[in-house]
Amino acid sequence: MMPAMGTLARLAILSVGLVLACDTPPTTTPPPGQVGQPGQPGTVAGTPQQPGAYTQPGQPAQPGQPAAQPGQPGQPAGGTNQANLAAPTSAEEAHVSRSLGVEGGVIIFWPRIIPRDIVPENRELARALQAHVRTVVERNLPGRPIDFRPEPERVCPRGGCKSMTIGTLISRQNQGCLVLALISRPGESPTKIVPWAGDVNLKSDTVPFREYPETQITVADYLPCNSLLTNLDAQEPAVAAALKAAAPPLPAQ
Secondary structure, eight states, rough: OOHHHHHHHHHHHHHHHHHHHHHHOOOOOOOOTTTTTTTTTTTTTTOOTTOOOOOOOTSSSTTOOOOOOOTTTTOOTTTTOOOOOOOOOOOHHHHHSBOOOOOOOOEEEEOEEGGGTGGGGGGHHHHHHHHHHHHHHHHSSSOEEEEEEETTOOOOTTBBOOOOOOOEEEEEEEEEEEEEEEEEEEEEEOOEEEEEEEEEEEOEEEEEOOOGGGGEEEEEEEGGGGGTGGGSSSGGHHHHHHHHHHHHOOOOO
């Protein structure tokens, strides 16, 4: 009898073990990229980022400006030809225009603001200045297509633009401001530097294509920032002359 009781006891223990094993849920590891696996490359909260989407590093996309896709850039203000560029991967690449403009047209770039660490608090000033530039272009080059580029686009891609371009440089020190107009012909053309507000000494009034204009200036005096826009009119004739000199003939209709 004792051997039989031992055998029954062993069978009972084995049955309990099988029941417990069947009631225990299996453990699995979610595949990379699913929710619950933070830190996986190319994911945010488990959702893959859209390929080619871009914003200025550290900033949200501008309202009304859809993120560009490689080979499918968004339609710019003015509806002009687009540069078929890869999505920018650095702050410098983000500054390159997504548009080449059109022959006979004018691209108005987002202003260049120096030093870089004052950009956030001077965006409103930059917007007002860019809008003023548009008024000056319309007044002095009437009838030309205008391509108004959003922040942070301020330079043509390598190979140049189809349109002539005008940008501005804003330099600020406390409550003092300086503005230069930056005007280029189409293609890989040098940039003409035209003092617009404030007093500067120029080593050269031109800078090679895509080179930094601030390397050619020494600031002599600033104007009060709160009266900057009202002081632009005094130097507009010099800016207008540079615009007209850089403007190519309108294409034949």
